Amino acid sequence: MSELGYNVWGAVAGAIGTVALIPTLIYWFLCHLPTAKLRVVEQALKEAEAHFDEVLKGGLIHDEDELHQFHSWLWSIQFRVDDLRIHVYNIWSWTEELAHWWKGLSNDMVVICKETNIFRGKLAKSSSRERRALAAGGYTAHLASWSASQAGIPHVELLPFSFTILCLFY
Numbered sequence: 001m002s003e004l005g006y007n008v009w010g011a012v013a014g015a016i017g018t019v020a021l022i023p024t025l026i027y028w029f030l031c032h033l034p035t036a037k038l039r040v041v042e043q044a045l046k047e048a049e050a051h052f053d054e055v056l057k058g059g060l061i062h063d064e065d066e067l068h069q070f071h072s073w074l075w076s077i078q079f080r081v082d083d084l085r086i087h088v089y090n091i092w093s094w095t096e097e098l099a100h101w102w103k104g105l106s107n108d109m110v111v112i113c114k115e116t117n118i119f120r121g122k123l124a125k126s127s128s129r130e131r132r133a134l135a136a137g138g139y140t141a142h143l144a145s146w147s148a149s150q151a152g153i154p155h156v157e158l159l160p161f162s163f164t165i166l167c168l169f170y
Contacts, residue, residue, distance in 0.1 A: 027074065032106050033097055033106065034084075034088050034097060034105045035088055035097060036165060037105075037106045037109040037110070038084060038085065038088045040109070041084065041109045042081065042111055043112055044116040044117065045078065046114050047120065048077070049074065052070065052123060055123060057129075060120050060126075060131055061126065061127070070119075070126075071117055071158045077119060080112050082157065084105070084112070087105055088100075129159040
């Protein structure tokens with residue numbers, strides 16, 4: 001009799017496990033379809049472009065070859081994302097979506113995301129190296145006083161000499 005109880009419990013637990021597994025697999029599958037993956041690729045590209053613009057505005061890339069390399073690399077990624085958009089925006093049904101997934105469009109998107117992350121990593125490494133070199137060269141204090149003058153914040157170097165002396169001895 002007790003053996004029957006274990007068999008019933010095994011069947012119930014197996015059924016509950018199977019029912020719980022199906023929505024998880026469906027969610028995983030839907031997240032890997034091309035239309036869902038395109039959002040991830042576009043977000044990664046947007047962050048890479050923002051970081052590149054920040055580095056350019058900060059003047060952290062001085063070597064022309066390196067700047068050209070980063071610029072052409074970013075353009076290459078943008079062209080590939082544009083090609084992906086052409087495919088994904090022309091998907092009108094589930095069968096087309098599954099066909100593009102089966103052909104490897106989602107895998108291409110994963111490759112582009114990885115390449116975008118490599119781009120961002122190398123850009124961050126280069127900009128960090130340049131920022132440290134500028135700091136070692138004493139440009140940080142100069143930039144701080146310049147930005148303070150632009151914001152209208154009084155800075156010790158910008159105040160008259162007599163006022164600076166009074167502040168030091170006060």
